[in-house]
Amino acid sequence: MSSIAKGTQQNIRPVRKKGFWRTLGGQWQLMLMSVPMLLYVLLFNYGPMWGWITAFQDYKPKTGLLGSKFVGLQNFQWLFGREDFINSIRNTLAMSVINLVFGTVSSILLAVLLNEVRNRGFKRTVQTVTYLPHFLSMVIVVGMAQNIFASNGAINNLLMSVGLVKSPVFFLGEGKYFWWLVGVINVWKEVGWNTIIYISAMTAIDPCLYEAASIDGAGRFNRILHVTLPGIKSTFVILLIMNIGHLMEAGFEIQYLLGSSVVMDWSQTIDIFVLKYGISKQQYGVATAAGMFKSVVAIVLLIGANYVSKRLGEDTLI
Numbered sequence: 001m002s003s004i005a006k007g008t009q010q011n012i013r014p015v016r017k018k019g020f021w022r023t024l025g026g027q028w029q030l031m032l033m034s035v036p037m038l039l040y041v042l043l044f045n046y047g048p049m050w051g052w053i054t055a056f057q058d059y060k061p062k063t064g065l066l067g068s069k070f071v072g073l074q075n076f077q078w079l080f081g082r083e084d085f086i087n088s089i090r091n092t093l094a095m096s097v098i099n100l101v102f103g104t105v106s107s108i109l110l111a112v113l114l115n116e117v118r119n120r121g122f123k124r125t126v127q128t129v130t131y132l133p134h135f136l137s138m139v140i141v142v143g144m145a146q147n148i149f150a151s152n153g154a155i156n157n158l159l160m161s162v163g164l165v166k167s168p169v170f171f172l173g174e175g176k177y178f179w180w181l182v183g184v185i186n187v188w189k190e191v192g193w194n195t196i197i198y199i200s201a202m203t204a205i206d207p208c209l210y211e212a213a214s215i216d217g218a219g220r221f222n223r224i225l226h227v228t229l230p231g232i233k234s235t236f237v238i239l240l241i242m243n244i245g246h247l248m249e250a251g252f253e254i255q256y257l258l259g260s261s262v263v264m265d266w267s268q269t270i271d272i273f274v275l276k277y278g279i280s281k282q283q284y285g286v287a288t289a290a291g292m293f294k295s296v297v298a299i300v301l302l303i304g305a306n307y308v309s310k311r312l313g314e315d316t317l318i
Contacts, residue, residue: 055289068285075289085290087265088273091179092294095250095269098183100243106191108236111198112224130192138189138253145185145258146172172258175266182254197239198232205231234315241309241317245302248294270294 024031050065055075057068079085110130117123133141148154151168159165171177205227213223252271259267268276270290278287303318310316 052288052292054285055292057285059284059288061284071285075285076293078286079289079293084265084268085270085273088268088270091255091266092248092250092269095179095182095255096247098179099186099250100247102183102187103190103194104236104240104243106187107194108198108229108232110191111195111202111232112228114195114199115202115228116220116224127192127195130195132192133189134193136189139257141185141189142254142257145181149181173260173262175263178259178263178266181258182251185254185258186251197235201232201235202228237309237314238317241302241305244305245298247301248298 053065054068056070056072057065058071058074059065059068114123114126117126149171150156151170155171156165156168159169160167169177171181209227209231210223213227218226248270250269252269252275255267255269256272256275259272270293274287274290277283277290306316306318
């Protein structure tokens with residue numbers, strides 16, 4: 001028996017992992033197919049980062065990048081000494097959090113409700129109706145919102161008809177309403193589109209789990225709570241990490257089109273600040289510094305959210 005064991009041990013050889021270049025050679029077709037996309041990303045995503053050098057310069061178009069005066073962190077010091085830039089950070093984060101919370105909750109709720117609907121015709125109709133606003137131009141959406149929330153619009157008429165207010169509410173001219181208007185518009189426009197991923201995740205849940213829960217006496221609500229929601233947990237975590245990485249991007253079109261000088265302190269985001277100082281006032285170094293600050297903070301938020309998720313034992317993006 002011992003000789004057989006020794007012979008067996010001699011025949012067993014450790015499996016060597018393939019090296020990087022050997023793996024690359026074995027998958028050269030796939031690598032070749034990825035080259036165009038890699039070049040696209042390098043050219044249009046990483047190539048323009050060369051322009052970040054203007055954040056540390058008193059950039060002048062006549063002298064160019066190499067001829068402009070180097071000023072160090074002066075542009076960043078100027079930014080954080082400006083009240084309007086601090087307000088733009090506040091507005092960006094506030095509207096991003098509102099969009100994240102409202103958008104995520106409404107998307108999951110709609111996906112769960114559609115998943116419980118058994119009438120396919122009604123389900124497809126609701127899906128189509130909720131998807132369509134995603135394809136509308138933001139100019140059209142903002143125009144509709146301005147008519148609906150105007151002093152003589154449908155919302156004010158409804159509020160006065162039921163006696164909730166005695167006079168029209170100036171939704172479009174008071175800053176305290178602006179953030180919530182942006183959140184409502186974003187939810188109406190994107191809720192149907194955002195449910196696609198969650199509905200897809202729900203279709204991957206094993207039907208046997210629902211049957212087992214029903215046999216154990218679980219009602220519809222308990223099946224949703226203990227089967228459906230845990231089944232989309234990993235999808236929710238990944239999307240949450242990605243959305244946290246975009247917290248510094250509250251949007252541009254809604255705020256630019258819906259905002260006015262009356263609500264500027266509430267509507268101006270970092271992107272609008274960059275547009276105003278980079279294009280209108282031609283302070284290119286300041287605008288680049290603001291954009292660079294936004295990008296760096298977004299990277300930190302993404303890495304931080306991924307790290308926290310990993311520490312909690314959840315799925316991670318990186």
